[in-house]
Amino acid sequence: MPLAGWRRRVLAAGGFPASWLLAGPATSIPAWTWALAALPLLMAYPLRAWRDAPLFPTPAGALDALSGRLTLPPRASLLDAGCGLGHGLEALRSAWPDARIEGVEASLPLAWACRWRCRWARIHRGDLWGHDWGGHDLVYLFQRPESMPRAAAKARAEMRPGAWLVSLEFPVPGWTPGHRVALDPRRTLWAYRIGPEPAARSTGAGPRR
Ligand SMILES: C[S@@+](CC[C@H](N)C(=O)[O-])C[C@H]1O[C@@H](n2cnc3c(N)ncnc32)[C@H](O)[C@@H]1O
Structure with a gap:
């Protein structure tokens, strides 16, 4: 399915290169820092919101x-x-x-x-x-x-x-x-x-x- 919008395209194209670049230095980071890094994400998306939709804005004037x-x-x-x-x-x-x-x-x-x-x-x-x-x-x-x-x-x-x-x-x-x-x-x-x-x-x- 074609991706609309430059943000989606940047995210889709950048995901793998970003994880590849981070994979090397990441081996020296203690495992618990990943749990710490997940905290803001959990605050932004509490578990009950996972059933429904993540943040995606309504376009201006859509209604x-x-x-x-x-x-x-x-x-x-x-x-x-x-x-x-x-x-x-x-x-x-x-x-x-x-x-x-x-x-x-x-x-x-x-x-x-x-x-x-x-x-x-x-x-x-x-x-x-x-x-x-x-x-x-x-x-x-x-x-x-x-x-x-x-x-x-x-x-x-x-x-x-x-x-x-x-x-x-x-x-x-x-x-x-x-x-x-x-x-x-x-x-x-x-x-x-x-x-x-x-x-x-x-x-x-x-x-x-
Ligand atoms: C696709 S976004 C839409 C945001 C906004 N309505 C808009 O149109 O710009 C969905 C939003 O619903 C929130 N959400 C998901 N599940 C929810 C729930 N059970 N109760 C309240 N908000 C929830 C998400 O955190 C997210 O901000």
């Missing part, structure tokens, strides 16, 4: 195409579930400038950095699966394909009818999107309107509209 299509109340409440450094929050703000914007992030350093970058947003440090989505008019996700069935079940159980679940790149299996926007040949935005039927009567991850 603008949805702003005219989704009906949201004035001063709508929007949540980026797994907000990373805040690029998704910025995309939400660009699309809905008058909205009240919140994020939840599992990684402590990322949550701190995000609070510092996006002072206009409310950032919770915690697990996106334990965080209540119920009070929000729109929940935005940029996670993994494997996370989508669980996200759909959570949205169905907690979000009110008429609210929106929006996902960058990864669709909800079995749900029919209210809107589908191709951002580029590789990336699609999926927007699902939560239907009116009570959660107790819903059956599996079937279509919502």
Whole structure:
């Protein structure tokens, strides 16, 4: 699969030469220093975040195409579930400038950095699966394909009818999107309107509209 973006290409091309260059001097380094070096990584990516997505920022303006299509109340409440450094929050703000914007992030350093970058947003440090989505008019996700069935079940159980679940790149299996926007040949935005039927009567991850 072709790699898009210069950062990805540099990482892919540089990985082997970098490890080869480091392999020689590394034999003289005590083994425990590797455990020490892993600590910042573990802080940035706590174990529970490994199931979902690592940090990958939403491109600027990625949600603008949805702003005219989704009906949201004035001063709508929007949540980026797994907000990373805040690029998704910025995309939400660009699309809905008058909205009240919140994020939840599992990684402590990322949550701190995000609070510092996006002072206009409310950032919770915690697990996106334990965080209540119920009070929000729109929940935005940029996670993994494997996370989508669980996200759909959570949205169905907690979000009110008429609210929106929006996902960058990864669709909800079995749900029919209210809107589908191709951002580029590789990336699609999926927007699902939560239907009116009570959660107790819903059956599996079937279509919502
Ligand atoms: C692909 S990035 C998206 C970041 C941001 N939403 C954006 O679009 O720019 C996924 C983010 O979700 C966070 N994450 C993964 N699993 C999580 C969980 N269970 N609870 C909260 N955050 C999580 C990761 O730490 C990472 O910052």
